[in-house]
Amino acid sequence: MDQSDVGPDLAEILLSEEQLTKKLDELAAQIDADYAGKDLLLVGVLKGAVMVMADLSRRLHHKVQMDWMAVSSYGSGTKSSGVVRILKDLDADLTGRNVVIVEDIIDSGLTLSWLVSNLRSRGPESVEIAAMLRKPDAAQADVEVKYLGYDIPNEFVVGYGLDYAENYRNLPFVATLAPHVYGG
Ligand code: XMP
Numbered sequence: 001m002d003q004s005d006v007g008p009d010l011a012e013i014l015l016s017e018e019q020l021t022k023k024l025d026e027l028a029a030q031i032d033a034d035y036a037g038k039d040l041l042l043v044g045v046l047k048g049a050v051m052v053m054a055d056l057s058r059r060l061h062h063k064v065q066m067d068w069m070a071v072s073s074y075g076s077g078t079k080s081s082g083v084v085r086i087l088k089d090l091d092a093d094l095t096g097r098n099v100v101i102v103e104d105i106i107d108s109g110l111t112l113s114w115l116v117s118n119l120r121s122r123g124p125e126s127v128e129i130a131a132m133l134r135k136p137d138a139a140q141a142d143v144e145v146k147y148l149g150y151d152i153p154n155e156f157v158v159g160y161g162l163d164y165a166e167n168y169r170n171l172p173f174v175a176t177l178a179p180h181v182y183g184g
């Protein structure tokens, strides 16, 4: 893909496509080992997790199912409130299933901690989290990420599924935005 038209919008590339690829290989190997011979349902959180889900699931030497949820955090501004509304629920029944939630990023962790307890209440065998990115604030929330890509600084990032006003999701790397994009 040619990123020349978005180049001026970006401040810094935090994680290259090569770094993401290397981590995806490692995470897939871990998941393969942990779920060998077991049932596995990957639950992607729309829309940001689409890239991680596609790239991670293709690396598994494993029969998996995929399902999707869309949630929205109530709250003002850019911070999660921890109150979550389900916009699209799963099609799958979780009873007795091994679930891995696939996420793009954990910021405050409030959304995921709500999601984990919501899914745990549905009678699964297990619920774990795979997330490509984690910010330092996540340390304050009670979220245990079994499969983690990279810890990143506390900055707003785009690319690899992450957006600013729905743009930049298709970038194959993770980057910070130039101030002029925010209207600065
Ligand atoms: P929590 O509840 O962990 O929220 O605070 C995580 C959700 O917030 C969004 N988010 C971001 N989106 N760049 C983005 O494009 C970011 O730097 C960023 N930080 C948080 C994202 O939707 C995530 O699922």
Ligand code: MG
Binding pocket: 045, 046, 047, 048, 049, 104, 105
């Ligand atoms: Mg998200």
